[in-house]
Amino acid sequence: MKISIKQISYLAIVFFFSVALNPEWSANPILWWSSFFSVVLLISASNHFRISLKTNLFKTWLIAFGGICLISVTYALNRSFSIDTIKTLVVLFISLFLIDDQIRTKEELEKYMKLFLISLFIMMIYVIFNLDLNSFQLAQHGEATTGLWNGNDIGMKCALYVILILYSLSNNKKLIIRLFLLISLPIPLNLLYYTASRKAILMVVLGVSLFYYLKHPNKKIRNLIVICLGLYLVYNVMMNNKDLYNAIGWRIEGALGLLNKSGQADSSALLRAKYIEVGINAWKQAPILGYGIDNFRIINLHATGHLTYSHNNFIELLVGVGGIGFLIYYSYYIKLLFDYIKMYFKHHTTQILNVTAICFILMFVMHFAVVSYYAIEQGLIILFMSKAIKLNKDFDF
Structure with a gap:
């Protein structure tokens, strides 16, 4: 059976996605650049090396945000941090540009969602x-390290897998x-534990x-x-089952304690609250342009002694690229959210739009506790959401 260039390009995309999702692989220059150039070469070859000059709001948004990040290098506190992030x-934006041109139908959108799932x-x-899973829980008590891996990052990727699997189960007849x-479902659930x-x-x-x-x-x-x-059942099981409480329940209890101030918040929640305070105070001093993309860590080092990011996408961008960059970045989120809500209340939305909207909204909400503007999964979810909305408008499938 003859394999087309298009089919080979799908393998290249899985290769690139897999490298980008794996911090150990993405830290390897050979894997990182070979996976990226294989995507560029094979997608271009599948299009007979024709250069597409078509623009849309998604691409314009990427260019505008990338531009303000690039400008921020000129006044960054630490230019090397900003340049590495850029x-x-x-790489992320070029990949998204290419993939954006490949998705024109519902079937193509489903294809790329499947490649992401793989x-x-x-x-x-x-x-x-390859990892000692117990080290993630020990790390929460300061008794172990997890290297380049982050438990929240792994968990959120597992969460996306579970949500997207629900759509695949509902729409696959084989x-x-x-x-x-x-x-495959026990795998992400085990990692979540x-x-x-x-x-x-x-x-x-x-x-x-929300899917239900x-x-x-x-x-x-x-x-x-x-x-x-x-x-109610899930909450009670986590709070009353000894194993689940020791693994997860106590952390949920700490988060609730921070929110309602009725209990004792855990050290992680308190530290993140401190980072937010540091970020807000710093932004007030440079509200328009900020201090340079990925430079919150410099300010945080002076304020808390921790050379680390803010753990909050809103704060990270406010400090990094100021109010201008913040508005550029989140304007597209608001546009997509508004379009979806308008469609939802006007007529029945399709299941593929609903599942992409669920992932989009949840990732958006998680910005209060993660930094993800440079993450491949965040970029893909935004792309999938924009395509699902456009297809819903154009064809009302």
């Missing part, structure tokens, strides 16, 4: 077979594939709830009752 953004699966298998998808990421668990719980609610739009009251009962 190198990552350039890459997430490869990442999860790598973690299980029994063998459905069985494989079901068999060991990483004990509050953000990831919240994403899964809310993601599954939107899948049955005509039974809103029943949906809400089932979801509320499910949330």
Whole structure:
């Protein structure tokens, strides 16, 4: 059977996604640049090396945000940090530019969602077979290190896998594939247990709830009752089961304690709150342009002694590229969110739009506790959301 250049380009995309999702692989220059150039070469070859000059709002947004980040290098506190981040953004943006041109139909959108799922699966298998999973829980108590890997990052990727799998299970009629998808589900759930990421668990719980609610739009009251009962059951199991409480429950309890000030917040929640305070105070001193992309860590070093990012995408961008960069970046989020809400209330939205919207909204909410503007998964979710909205507008499928 003859394999086309298009099919080979799919392999290159999985290669690149897998490298980008794996911090150990992406830190390897050979893997990073070879995966990137293979995508550029093979996608270009599949298009007979024709250069597309078509622009759209998504591409314009990427260029505008990339431009303000590039300008920020000129006044950055530490230019080397900014330049390293811009190198990552350039690779990410070029890849998204190319993929954007390939998605014109619902089938093509589903194809790239599947390629993303395969890459997430490869990442999860790598973690299980190459890392000591117990180290993630020990690290929360300061008793171990996890190297380049971050428990929240792994957990959130697992959460995206679970949510997207729900769509694949609902829309795939092949029994063998459905069985494989079901068999694969314990893998992300196992990693969620060991990483004990509050953000990831919240994403899964809310993601599954929203998927169930939107899948049955005509039974809103029943949906809400089932979801509320499910949330109550999950919360009680995590709080009353000894193993689950020791792994996850105590961290949720700490987060709730910080929110309602009725309990004792854990050290991680308190430290993140401190970073937010540092960031807000710094932004007030340079509200328009900020201090240079990826330069929060310099300010944080002087304020807290920690040379680390803010753990909050909103704060990171406010400090890095100021109010201008912040508005450029989040203007597109607001546009997509507004378009989706308008479609939802005007007529029945399609399932593919709903599932991309769920991932998009949850990732958006998680910006309060993660920095993801340079992450491949964040860029892809935004691209998938923009394409699903456009297809819904154009074809109303």
